[in-house]
Amino acid sequence: MAERKSKPESSRNATVSLSEFVYQEVLQAIREGKYHPGERIRETEITKSLDVSRTPVREAFRRLQSEGRLIFEAQRGAVVAELDPQEVAELYALRQQLEGIAARFAAQHASEAEVQAMEFILEKSYEATNDLRELNQINWELHHAIYHGAHNRFLIKAFGALSDSMALLRGVKYIPEGRAEKLHEEHRRIVEAIRNRDPDAADEAAQDHIRHSFQTHLQTSFQQRAKSQQLKAAL
DSSP, rough: OOOOOOGGGTTTHHHHHHHHHHHHHHHHHHHHHHSSTTOOOOOOHHHHHHTHHHHHHHHHHHHHHHHEEEEETTTTEEEEEEOOHHHHHHHHHHHHHHHHHHHHHHHOOOOOOOOOOHHHHHHHOOOOOOHHHHHHHHHHHHHHHHHTTTOOOOHHHHHHHHHHHHTTTTTTTOOOOOOOOHHHHHHHHHHHHTTOOOOOHHHHHHHHHHHHHHHHHHHHHHOOOOOHHHHHHHH
């Protein structure tokens, strides 16, 4: 949040409107991975970057806390929440089912233009293999395209809520080394099934993809914990 944001001109003096403005900006920063799970968000940094007083920032923080997106620690203040292992397992279990449904519906309802958009994004991902952060962004673009191709407004809302929860997973915004090639193959299977108008194959491919993503997350988390323990032991 390095760039200074412009407050709504019509509501500069309205605390309620400003707190909503701050809430949306901080929430978007968490969604985009500018603040990671377990990372502190300084009140002074937000007031300066958004050019607001502390009151709307505190109100926005309280709202984010009530939604489980922020926690408050005695020595650190506001910290981005991080899901515990059981919550992670529950989240991936739900995502697996939703992704399957989205791919199934997309195979049934996506227009020719929407299928072509998925294929374009897939092709673009092949060109970003050496940039894992860019590849991750393209990955989310493809999932968005599939959900929109499903043509179910309630499914899109569910995906939005799911994406907010996924933002609380440490490391989810980055693709680990060695994962890119497998990711391409998993995505290719999904898009081809949608192109072939095969709902069962699309559902199965999407669920397999999320199952593999969960396994990758578990492996990455284990490696991160092991590395953290080694660093602590060396101190």
